């Protein structure tokens with residue numbers, strides 16, 4: 001009797017569940033997708049990807065799926081519907097929306113690290129914190145960082161002098177300098193107070209990304225219970241200790257300064273007629289809160305952390321824990337992405353000598369033989385280099401995949417498909433950026449893809465390395481300005497050489513896109 005009743009309850013619950021999902025299943029049935037089986041859906045296919053012997057293998061398999069199944073791909077992870085999009089018109093529908101701003105559940109794996117920081121928070125908290133943080137990356141603030149960018153770029157040149165003539169991994173240098181620059185600019189911590197090794201921090205971040213990536217792919221590790229029993233949980237604890245100890249120290253230093261009346265103010269740099277020019281070459285049609293032209297005023301010309309601490313002392317409700325979460329977020333998002341971008345750029349210069357020569361030509365025209373610092377005005381003149389940076393970000397987007405949770409049924413633009421509420425959407429930038437229709441010879445490194453007339457005639461959402469819409473990258477202008485100063489300083493001093501061709505890059509897409517084979521180059525002194 002008991003078993004009969006149990007079976008009946010189970011059966012009725014199943015029927016109820018099926019009926020409640022009729023709407024979702026009806027809409028999903030119209031979306032093309034990866035073959036699926038009843039109940040488990042496409043889980044076996046995904047396990048196949050997750051079971052790959054190396055992360056590189058995983059990246060290749062995921063890319064092959066996106067190529068094989070088209071621009072709208074559905075897959076069922078058991079009862080969970082996931083849709084991958086690579087058509088710019090569909091990507092625009094999702095990213096430009098003010099409704100679908102929530103991240104997918106996978107971003108939750110970041111929680112022990114980034115808490116409710118800007119990258120993963122949602123709703124009113126995200127809106128309020130975005131409003132608070134975005135002005136601290138306004139161009140007027142960034143211009144005040146030019147000196148720090150210059151001094152640190154020259155430091156790297158000094159260090160690279162020791163590598164002349166031998167092959168080495170340039171990512172090690174890019175990673176370390178990026179952390180140091182971030183600490184000095186956004187966090188306002190001077191070199192003397194940076195008592196923790198930036199390289200240790202960067203290495204811990206890289207290892208954390210490996211673990212988080214494993215959790216998305218190895219389906220059994222998604223469960224907190226199983227994860228906490230695994231060896232990865234122990235490593236995560238150790239790594240987070242290294243990472244959080246840096247952020248805690250940074251905040252402590254700043255608070256001591258604040259209590260001693262020391263306020264980190266960014267110097268005002270006024271350069272006539274240049275305020276409205278774009279430093280990132282991206283603003284056409286993709287304007288967001290970072291493109292706000294209004295002068296942010298004296299009060300707000302403060303670097304990120306100074307402003308956070310000042311705000312918390314002046315009636316803005318932001319707790320110490322929330323400040324720490326934002327510092328962790330900016331440190332992560334601001335360093336690993338730019339380190340990857342600059343390392344790919346220098347590798348590509350080493351491979352494409354003819355293009356590197358054109359960059360030299362531009363640098364020589366602007367700087368001649370002089371050793372002077374790169375000014376903000378110079379960065380606006382670096383048009384060819386800017387195109388090379390864009391082309392690097394197109395072919396090797398540091399963030400290869402963006403996820404969104406769909407908050408209400410949404411009709412796509414590329415076909416008669418409606419994605420039901422509750423679906424997770426994945427936007428594959430690596431694939432999106434290589435669509436032949438928008439980039440002829442899509443795998444070829446060709447900076448002319450970013451000639452103004454080509455950009456003007458292309459769908460804006462065909463190239464979105466910094467994402468786009470309300471949740472676009474808050475550090476976009478910071479990243480482009482810093483990359484221009486750093487890379488121009490390096491190339492004024494060295495010629496890059498690479499023995500590895502692009503087709504032999506071993507790519508690994510664990511959260512941030514990298515070369516598993518290392519960014520191996522040699523440098524040769526120019527002067």
Ligand code: HEM
Pocket residue numbers: 118119120130186329330333334335337338341397398399401402403464465466467470471472473474475476478479
């Ligand atoms: C080449 C360098 C960079 C690239 C390619 C890049 C790319 C991106 C992308 C694609 C997103 C959206 C992620 C998602 O929705 O999952 C994002 C978000 C974000 N980025 Fe960047 N980023 C770069 C540099 C930076 C820098 C330098 C900072 C800060 C100093 C930064 C801070 C952030 C933050 C805080 C978010 C979350 C914004 C929000 O959700 O409101 N990024 N970035």
